[in-house]
Amino acid sequence: MQAGQNSLQKVICETEVEIKNADGLHMRPAMQFVDVANQFDCDVTVSNNENSVDGKSIMQMSMLAATCGTKLKIKAEGEDAQKAVNALQELVEEKHFDEPTPKV
Amino acid sequence: MKREARYEIRFTRYEKCAMEIKKGIAVSPGISIARSLVIDAEDYRIPRRVVMPAQRIVEVQRAKNAFKDAIDELTQLEVAQDESEGGKIKDIFAVHLRFLHDRSLRKKITDLVQSDLVTAEYAVSVTLREIASHFTKEKDAYISERATDIYDMERRLLKHLLGRKREDVEHLTEEVAVVVRELSPTQTAGFNKKFVKGIASDAGGRTSHAAIVARSLGIPAVVALEDLTESVSGGDTVIIDGNRGIVIVNPDDETIRQYEEYSQEFVELEHKLDAIREKPAVSRDGVKVTLLGNIEFPDEAEMVLQKGGEGIGLYRSEFLYLNRPSEPTEEDHYQAYAETVGVFEHRPVIIRTADLGADKYTQSKRFAPEPNPFLGLRSIRFCLQNLMMFKTQLHAILRASVLGEVRIMFPLITNIQELMQAKMILRDVMEDLDEESITYNKNIKVGIMIETPSAALMASTLARDVDFFSIGTNDLTQYTLAVDRGNELVSTLYSAADPAVLRLIRTVIQDAHKAQIDVHICGEMASEPEYIMLLLGMGIRTMSLTPPMIPEIKQIIRSVTVQDCNNLARTILGMNSERQISNYLRDAARKILPEAF
Structure with missing residues (x-):
């Protein structure tokens, strides 16, 4: 295996997402988020204006208490960082956790 | 709360x-x-208990085991759930599982054990409640409700940490x-x-x-x-x-x-007191007093006899309803009563109908707490609203009435209507028995507990429709003085020696005497040595008390003259403060039975 050298390479990806489902990042969406994050080897950090938390920990993610309209910064560090950020962005902004968005 | x-x-x-x-x-x-x-x-919150440094490893391992057990349990629960309701319940278990697998949560708990030398259960409780309180602070209703999930996880982990102990x-x-x-x-x-x-x-x-x-x-x-x-x-x-x-x-x-x-x-x-078991409860000037026992379970009946009791003055029937998955059947009632009545043969056994509600719940009631249970749907009120249950019990009491001297007592009567209703239902059940050709004592004695100020004040009216009164001094004191006897913040205010309580008791005794019906005391007052002279002086001749206290109370009765008791009662009823009365009673009792104080 030649992964040893490659894994030392730090790939960092960042993006900002907005919570769009009406009920916000409650338990079930938090679970979906960490489930997706855990599919990747890279570290995932999520932050709002005040706190920065581990995107793979459901406890920390749910304690962000992000409501609908909250903007979160997702930062991934590691080889598959780009893939992870893409997948998480899709979950939050396109699938919005398979939940309804607020009626305008 | x-x-x-x-x-x-x-x-x-x-x-x-x-x-x-x-x-x-x-x-x-x-x-x-x-x-x-x-x-x-x-x-209840888990008390903070500190452990020795060497025990840290044990506590960390206990925490780990609890997580493992909780995960096993949840995994089974999750698998057992189907996808109904959009799989919502399944999702809840799945979320809880993610939390229990969360390394940062486990680390928080084991770190607390390591740094503060506390038990695993304390660390689990504090950590999860801290997270829960974080959620309850959120304004968003959807998010603040997450606290419930956290509490649920706390309970599950604590169950695995403490479960064995509780079962014990x-x-x-x-x-x-x-x-x-x-x-x-x-x-x-x-x-x-x-x-x-x-x-x-x-x-x-x-x-x-x-x-x-x-x-x-x-x-x-x-x-x-x-x-x-x-x-x-x-x-x-x-x-x-x-x-x-x-x-x-x-x-x-x-x-x-x-x-x-x-x-x-x-x-x-104690042995010295047991020696007077066979001797009668008669005062030095020849007045006979009847001492009965208060019991909760059928197997206590034997103890009443052993201690020299002459019957059961208060048979609490609630035990039949507690700690079981379903309501007791008529046969369950009957067996319990028959067992006790058998022990006493022709001597009286007074069965109090279900005194449920407030601190004692039935299966159906347990999950709907009332804001003010002691002023709520309890006791006879509960029975009158749950007629099937009430009739089942009355049916069994009547059936047992042919086995000995069974009497019925209705608790917490507050007005004449309740008494009339209860008696009417009793007559209905009697008719049912007639139709079923089951024999019972048609002249069974029916009494009520006087344990509310309203009943005490209306005693002369209530006396016309009953065969006996039994004064329940615990509730009478609590309701008269508006003191929750279980609340340590105010429990010092709770005293049967309060002049207000004593005046109500005097009224009840006088009204019972005028109507020529029996009057008993079945509250804790009758098992407290310092009150015995006062009760005798106020005219009480039947007391029902906790069985182990019977010898001691008998000893007091045998040591006094009713003449002295009358004088004492007259003095006490002229006093206006609880403290003065308590001190006077204690001094008087100390002279009678110095060893007991």
């Missing part, structure tokens, strides 16, 4: 092995030296002293009474449930110890001194030796 309000931590650090003496209120006499069994109420109350194999925040009737119903040697509780007063149970079992009890549960770990040796109201945690060898000696002397005094 909000959950959050209970979330408070007291930082009482202590050395695990140091001897500690706690003072409370002595409510049941005797001495017990035994290992402790600490029962934590399900809802029912499956004891060695003698223990029960240490508890507050003893609930439901918990007591599950006791294996053979192994419980003493009770100590943080809350409670002289008439709390812990006290009543301890006295009926003849084991020592001390209550109102405030924070005892925080100082005791399961398995610590404790001395419960039910004579002086002291509990000693982790006593040294010298203290144990002294107590063993003292306990021996006390047993000798």
Whole structure:
């Protein structure tokens, strides 16, 4: 295996997402988020204006208490960082956790 | 009460092995030296207990095991759920599983054990409640409701950490002293009474449930110890001194030796009192007093006889409803009554109809707490709204009435309508029995408990429709003085020696005498030595009390003249303050039976 050298390479990806489902990042969406994050080897950090938390920990993610309209910064560090950020962005902004968005 | 309000931590650090003496209120006499069994109420915060540094590894492992067990349990629950309702329930379990697998949560808990030297259950409880309180602060309703999930996880983990201990109350194999925040009737119903040697509780007063149970079992009890549960770990040796109201945690060898000696002397005094068992309860000037026993379980009937009781003055029937998955059948009632009546043959057995509600719940009621249960749907009110249940019990009592001298007593009557309704239902049940051709005593005596101020004030009216009154001094005192006897913040205000209570009791006795019906006392007052002379002086000739106290009360009756009691009662009823009355009664009693005080 030649992964040893490659894994030392730090790939960092960042993006900002907005919570769009009406009920916000409650338990079930938090679970979906960490489930997706855990599919990747890279570290995932999520932050709002005040706190920065581990995107793979459901406890920390749910304690962000992000409501609908909250903007979160997702930062991934590691080889598959780009893939992870893409997948998480899709979950939050396109699938919005398979939940309804607020009626305008 | 909000959950959050209970979330408070007291930082009482202590050395695990140091001897500690706690003072409370002595409510049941005797001495017990035994290992402790600490029962934590399900809802109660886990007391902070400090462990020795060497035990940290054990506590961390306990926490890990609890997580593993909880995960196993949840995995099974999750698999068992189908996708109905959009798989919502399945999702809840899935979320909980993610939390239990969360490394940062586990680390928080094990770090707390390591840094603060606390038990695994304490670390679990504090950490999860901290997270929960974080959520309850959020304004968004959807997010603040997450706290419920966190509490649920806390309960599940604690169940695995403490589960064995809780179960132990029912499956004891060695003698223990029960240490508890507050003893609930439901918990007591599950006791294996053979192994419980003493009770100590943080809350409670002289008439709390812990006290009543301890006295009926003849084991020592001390209550109102405030924070005892925080100082005791399961398995610590404790001395419960039910004579002086002291509990000693982790006593040294010298203290144990002294107590063993003292306990021996006390047993000798008890034997001396037992010797008067066969002698009648007659005053020195020849007035006969009838002493009956208060019981909760059928197997206590024997003890009443052993102690020299002449019947049952209060047979609490609630035990039939507690601690079981379904309501008792008519046959369950009948068997319990027949067993007791059989022991007493022709002597009276007064069965009180179900006194449920307030602190004693039935299966159907348990999950709908009322905001003010003692002023709510309890006792006879509950029966009158649950006629099927009420009739089932009356049917069984009537059926048992041919076996001996059974009497019926309705509790917590507050007005004449309730009495009329209860009697009408009794007649209905009698007609049912007639139709079924079942024999019963058609002239069964029917009485009521006088335990509310309204009943006491209306005693002359109520007396026309009953065969006897039984004054329940515990509730009468609580309702007259507006004091919750189980609340240690105000329990000092609770006293049957309050002049307001005594005047109501006098009214009831006088009205009963005028109507020429029997009047008994069945409250705790009748088992407290200092009140006996007063009760005799006020005209009471029948008392029903906790069985272990019968010899002592008989001894008092045999030592006094009713003439002296009349004089004492006259003096007391002229007094206006509780303190003055209490002091006067204590001094008078001390002269009669100095050993007991």
